[in-house]
Amino acid sequence: MTDTWTPLLVAAFAGAVRxxxxxxxxxxxxxxAQRAGVLNxxxxxxxxxxxLASVVVSYYTGQLFLALIAALLAGAVFGSLHALFALRLRxxxxxxxxxxxxxxxxxxxxxxxxxxxxxxTSLPPxxxxxxxxxxxxxxxxxxxxxxxxxxYPLVLLIAWLLYRTRFGLxxxxxxxxxxxxxxxxxxxLFVRSVAVIVGGxxxxxxxxxxxxxxxxxxxxxxxxxxxxxxxxxxxxxxxDPVRAxxxxxxxxxxxxxxxxxxxTGLQVSPYLLGMAPxxxxxxxxxxxxxxxxxxxxxxxxxxxxx
Amino acid sequence: MxxxxxxxxxxxxxxxxxxxxxxxxxxxxxxxxxxxxxxxLFAGSLGSRFAIAxxxxxxxxxxxxxxxxxxxxxxxxxxxxxxxxxxAGAVGATYxxxxxxxxxxxxxxxxMLLLAACAGAVWAAVPALLRVFLGINETIVTLLGNYVxxxxxxxxxxxxxxxxxxxxxxxxxxxxxSAELPRxxxxxxxxxxxxxxxxxxxxxxxxxxxxxxxxxxxxxxxPTAANYAGYPVRKYQLLVxxxxxxxxAMAGWGQVAAIEGRLRSALSPGYGxxxxxxAWMARHHPLGILGFSLxxxxxxTGSDNLQLRQQLPAAMVNIFQGILLFCLLGAEYIADRQxxxxxxxxxxxxxxxxx
Numbered sequence: 149m150t151d152t153w154t155p156l157l158v159a160a161f162a163g164a165v166r167x168x169x170x171x172x173x174x175x176x177x178x179x180x181a182q183r184a185g186v187l188n189x190x191x192x193x194x195x196x197x198x199x200l201a202s203v204v205v206s207y208y209t210g211q212l213f214l215a216l217i218a219a220l221l222a223g224a225v226f227g228s229l230h231a232l233f234a235l236r237l238r239x240x241x242x243x244x245x246x247x248x249x250x251x252x253x254x255x256x257x258x259x260x261x262x263x264x265x266x267x268x269t270s271l272p273p274x275x276x277x278x279x280x281x282x283x284x285x286x287x288x289x290x291x292x293x294x295x296x297x298x299x300y301p302l303v304l305l306i307a308w309l310l311y312r313t314r315f316g317l318x319x320x321x322x323x324x325x326x327x328x329x330x331x332x333x334x335x336x337l338f339v340r341s342v343a344v345i346v347g348g349x350x351x352x353x354x355x356x357x358x359x360x361x362x363x364x365x366x367x368x369x370x371x372x373x374x375x376x377x378x379x380x381x382x383x384x385x386x387x388d389p390v391r392a393x394x395x396x397x398x399x400x401x402x403x404x405x406x407x408x409x410x411x412t413g414l415q416v417s418p419y420l421l422g423m424a425p426x427x428x429x430x431x432x433x434x435x436x437x438x439x440x441x442x443x444x445x446x447x448x449x450x451x452x453x454x
Numbered sequence: 455m456x457x458x459x460x461x462x463x464x465x466x467x468x469x470x471x472x473x474x475x476x477x478x479x480x481x482x483x484x485x486x487x488x489x490x491x492x493x494x495l496f497a498g499s500l501g502s503r504f505a506i507a508x509x510x511x512x513x514x515x516x517x518x519x520x521x522x523x524x525x526x527x528x529x530x531x532x533x534x535x536x537x538x539x540x541x542a543g544a545v546g547a548t549y550x551x552x553x554x555x556x557x558x559x560x561x562x563x564x565x566m567l568l569l570a571a572c573a574g575a576v577w578a579a580v581p582a583l584l585r586v587f588l589g590i591n592e593t594i595v596t597l598l599g600n601y602v603x604x605x606x607x608x609x610x611x612x613x614x615x616x617x618x619x620x621x622x623x624x625x626x627x628x629x630x631x632s633a634e635l636p637r638x639x640x641x642x643x644x645x646x647x648x649x650x651x652x653x654x655x656x657x658x659x660x661x662x663x664x665x666x667x668x669x670x671x672x673x674x675x676x677p678t679a680a681n682y683a684g685y686p687v688r689k690y691q692l693l694v695x696x697x698x699x700x701x702x703a704m705a706g707w708g709q710v711a712a713i714e715g716r717l718r719s720a721l722s723p724g725y726g727x728x729x730x731x732x733a734w735m736a737r738h739h740p741l742g743i744l745g746f747s748l749x750x751x752x753x754x755t756g757s758d759n760l761q762l763r764q765q766l767p768a769a770m771v772n773i774f775q776g777i778l779l780f781c782l783l784g785a786e787y788i789a790d791r792q793x794x795x796x797x798x799x800x801x802x803x804x805x806x807x808x809x
Contacts, residue, residue, distance in 0.1 A: 189597070233784070238787065239783035239784075240783070243779065243783060244783055246779065250727055250731075250775050251772070252776070253776075254771070254776055255776075257767065257772065258773060261767060376594065419605045419608045419609035419612060419613075423601075423602050423606070429598060433595075437584065
């Protein structure tokens with residue numbers, strides 16, 4: 149049995165890691181933002197902006213490092229737009245997030261037209277010497293690319309930042325009880341803004357993964373709901389970076405399912421399979437709701453409030 | 455305090471002008487002439503009898519989708535699911551059109567309307583139930599539904615409902631003539647416009663002249679108070695979501711029954727999101743929605759013209775809508791700040807009044 153099934157499972161899990169990585173980056177950033185009490189529904193738009201920025205820079209310079217910096221900056225700029233409106237101007241966070249979504253969608257569709265179908269320098273896979281030889285785990289986790297490897301320590305870094313540093317404490321305080329945080333000397337507006345802008349930068353990188361690795365080029369609206377999934381994933385992961393990682397791979401698997409079932413020759417409509425990630429999110433949110441039916445789902449208490 | 459109300463009322467107009475100016479500035483930076491864009495927008499939306507008729511055609515789904523956003527908001531919920539419910543309504547209407555194609559027009563048209571409404575209600579009941587009984591964020595679930603709905607339609611038009619006459623096109627068979635909606639002669643303006651205006655008027659009466667309307671408003675502005683007053687808050691929340699789903703489904707019904715004459719996966723260039731924008735511009739007031747729907751429809755129709763004449767990409771509409779939403783939020787902030795300052799001056803206090 150092992151001979152036929154192992155390669156398939158390896159392909160599935162490696163595909164899950166690849167498909168999950170863009171969601172993971174966006175979800176890690178959104179975890180920071182939501183922990184600070186800010187909901188950013190516009191991640192979809194932020195990811196698109198990051199994806200296009202990296203395509204443009206990669207196309208003209210061929211420098212992947214610069215392409216990633218561009219995605220990071222573009223994401224941060226869009227994140228600061230959300231910080232300006234939802235925090236500084238105390239606008240409704242949902243509406244500001246949607247504005248970000250619509251604007252990001254429009255701007256990238258407009259500016260991306262010349263880059264559709266253009267060949268760009270994409271991020272090559274790199275086998276990690278030694279680790280990639282581990283049976284099963286090696287090909288799944290360590291025969292990927294730079295951005296996948298960077299995401300492993302990032303998960304731990306965000307967890308460390310949230311749970312073990314003074315700034316992380318201020319972030320959580322700003323999300324749970326902004327008045328008390330303010331009274332105890334934290335600058336709530338500043339802390340929240342930093343969380344949202346860093347969150348935007350992470351989503352920008354997530355977008356860059358899609359264009360530099362996944363699609364290796366620019367396609368209009370290429371995120372296809374991944375930004376939204378990331379927002380939901382943060383809730384499913386109950387605002388924890390490590391759980392967000394497992395969740396992201398679960399969704400990566402849902403996306404990989406389509407390609408995988410085609411290789412096995414099963415006849416399932418690609419449109420029905422395409423629903424899998426969205427329906428999966430719906431399904432996994434239900435137990436979270438059941439579990440916390442009485443309270444607010446364990447969400448940061450001040451989440452979404454100006 | 456009349457002058458304060460006036461400044462609040464001017465918010466959407468100030469925002470629209472600011473958004474148009476920002477759009478012009480952006481086009482200027484991209485090396486296009488803003489004036490030719492403005493004049494192209496005007497000519498394409500209001501410059502001729504044909505243009506005005508096309509603007510009215512686009513107004514219909516926007517009114518429905520804006521009402522579909524506004525009604526849930528009355529009870530404090532933020533639904534972005536109009537786009538999905540539009541597609542669900544289109545599926546319902548298509549089912550009736552294909553199944554009962556031998557029926558006469560008087561029976562077929564209402565049955566399409568009814569099945570569209572049912573489909574919209576069922577579609578919206580999912581996020582509503584998840585929200586009311588499990589506390590799951592309705593905004594996220596309604597947005598998810600939008601993706602699923604389009605895939606569902608694509609599945610249908612690539613599969614069981616694919617037109618047997620042309621297998622190369624992902625669309626359903628054309629509806630029979632008796633399924634078509636009555637139109638204003640010589641234009642594509644259809645019965646849906648009358649239904650949309652009627653729905654807005656009815657909802658205006660409901661909101662401003664009935665006890666239920668008042669109770670919904672209290673539920674929306676202060677759920678805790680509504681609970682203490684013994685209002686059935688959960689029932690209200692379910693009700694507004696389902697009504698919202700039905701309203702958005704009407705938009706889908708209009709699109710398949712009068713505009714396309716068949717089911718296709720590209721029914722809406724984002725009417726659901728335009729409706730969301732309109733609802734927030736109109737502060738969820740049904741009559742305001744009628745006016746601002748016309749404004750946004752003019753923008754959409756005008757940009758169609760620009761796409762044809764000046765090769766300006768369709769994406770410009772989304773850029774404009776995003777800018778407009780941000781301008782709206784900015785203008786609201788300025789108006790609120792003025793109000794607060796005036797209240798402070800009025801009461802003779804020096805400190806800022808908390809929001």
